[in-house]
Amino acid sequence: MRDWSAFEIGYDVPALPGMALSDVQTPALVVDLDALERNLDRMRTHAAAAGMRLRAHAKSHKSADIAALQIGRGGACGICCQKVSEAEAMVRAGIGDILVTNEVRDPVKLDRLARLAERARIVVCVDDPENVGPLSRAARRHGVTVEALVEIDCGAGRCGIRPGAPAVGLAQAIAAAEGLRFAGLQAYHGPAQHIADPAERAATIAAAADVTARTVSLLWDAGLACDIVGGAGTGSFPFEARSGVYNELQCGSYVFMDADYERIRAEDGGRVGGFENALFVLTSVMSRPRPDRAVCDAGLKALAVDSGLPRVFGREGVRYDGASDEHGVLAIDGGDVAIDERIRLVPGHCDPTCNLHDWFVALRGETVETLWPVTARGKVF
Numbered sequence: 001m002r003d004w005s006a007f008e009i010g011y012d013v014p015a016l017p018g019m020a021l022s023d024v025q026t027p028a029l030v031v032d033l034d035a036l037e038r039n040l041d042r043m044r045t046h047a048a049a050a051g052m053r054l055r056a057h058a059k060s061h062k063s064a065d066i067a068a069l070q071i072g073r074g075g076a077c078g079i080c081c082q083k084v085s086e087a088e089a090m091v092r093a094g095i096g097d098i099l100v101t102n103e104v105r106d107p108v109k110l111d112r113l114a115r116l117a118e119r120a121r122i123v124v125c126v127d128d129p130e131n132v133g134p135l136s137r138a139a140r141r142h143g144v145t146v147e148a149l150v151e152i153d154c155g156a157g158r159c160g161i162r163p164g165a166p167a168v169g170l171a172q173a174i175a176a177a178e179g180l181r182f183a184g185l186q187a188y189h190g191p192a193q194h195i196a197d198p199a200e201r202a203a204t205i206a207a208a209a210d211v212t213a214r215t216v217s218l219l220w221d222a223g224l225a226c227d228i229v230g231g232a233g234t235g236s237f238p239f240e241a242r243s244g245v246y247n248e249l250q251c252g253s254y255v256f257m258d259a260d261y262e263r264i265r266a267e268d269g270g271r272v273g274g275f276e277n278a279l280f281v282l283t284s285v286m287s288r289p290r291p292d293r294a295v296c297d298a299g300l301k302a303l304a305v306d307s308g309l310p311r312v313f314g315r316e317g318v319r320y321d322g323a324s325d326e327h328g329v330l331a332i333d334g335g336d337v338a339i340d341e342r343i344r345l346v347p348g349h350c351d352p353t354c355n356l357h358d359w360f361v362a363l364r365g366e367t368v369e370t371l372w373p374v375t376a377r378g379k380v381f
Contacts, residue, residue, distance in 0.1 A: 057252025
């Protein structure tokens with residue numbers, strides 16, 4: 001008989017190593033280790049074939065354990081984080097090379113960012129000359145060097161200074177500032193990741209690569225070399241990889257994939273990169289009120305639906321049809337489910353789904369191999 005004493009004495013975990021999948025407490029965030037490892041290997045091969053560095057984005061999973069796998073098995077030179085507190089959590093866990101792919105303006109956050117550079121290589125994005133002085137003063141206060149990328153708006157319409165001469169002027173200001181080092185360009189086109197049509201996606205990245213290349217050339221003419229020309233994500237990286245402009249990929253969702261990325265097609269009609277589903281929200285059926293309906297225990301508090309509803313994995317005739325706080329409605333059309341049966345859901349958007357959970361339950365086949373904390377859960381400041 002299963003020993004449930006660990007749960008009884010208050011361990012706040014959904015599973016224990018050695019436990020069968022059918023005993024995992026739901027809803028739970030589960031990782032298929034075999035699929036995860038194949039995804040790591042595929043991305044390492046893609047980057048090596050293109051002669052590029054991979055700086056894997058950790059905002060997808062917020063896990064120091066997975067970040068370490070991306071660097072070790074996955075060949076990444078370091079990771080990206082999106083917030084200072086996220087980077088702090090990763091540095092505390094031993095990650096030593098981090099790019100914060102965001103602007104940092106608040107004085108307290110700037111001070112915390114500079115302190116991190118005492119323990120790790122820290123790179124940050126800048127898109128405003130007014131940011132240079134405060135960043136420099138924070139670095140000088142702690143006697144460190146903070147590296148900075150000039151972020152350009154390469155077509156995404158979000159952060160970023162205009163490419164060309166404005167970007168060169170900002171780079172010159174960074175290069176002249178004490179405590180800072182100009183490290184290159186950030187040219188990431190976020191919306192392009194989710195353009196389903198490969199021809200349209202290719203054209204969008206070609207335009208981004210063109211303005212990036214012209215800016216790199218102007219920087220070179222001004223005597224400023226770019227160690228990093230970074231960008232690319234899971235949906236677009238093949239185009240940046242063959243552009244001849246970028247030298248670092250910043251893909252993140254490739255480790256897991258999600259239902260939204262499944263809709264993004266490669267030029268051959270398959271999945272971009274050949275990546276497979278490795279992340280699931282495991283849910284249990286809790287009610288069968290009608291023959292054509294079941295209710296599971298994974299709702300809005302267990303998975304993000306901003307990119308659409310989750311997909312039921314590996315089950316024909318069963319569809320996730322709607323979510324409320326604690327419930328998910330399953331439409332039954334030709335399939336069947338039983339009370340307390342475990343069902344895997346592919347989340348619509350992996351990044352915010354991970355931020356809803358404390359633990360990854362890592363599975364080898366149908367058995368729990370280990371648990372990983374979501375290290376930077378809630379680190380959004």
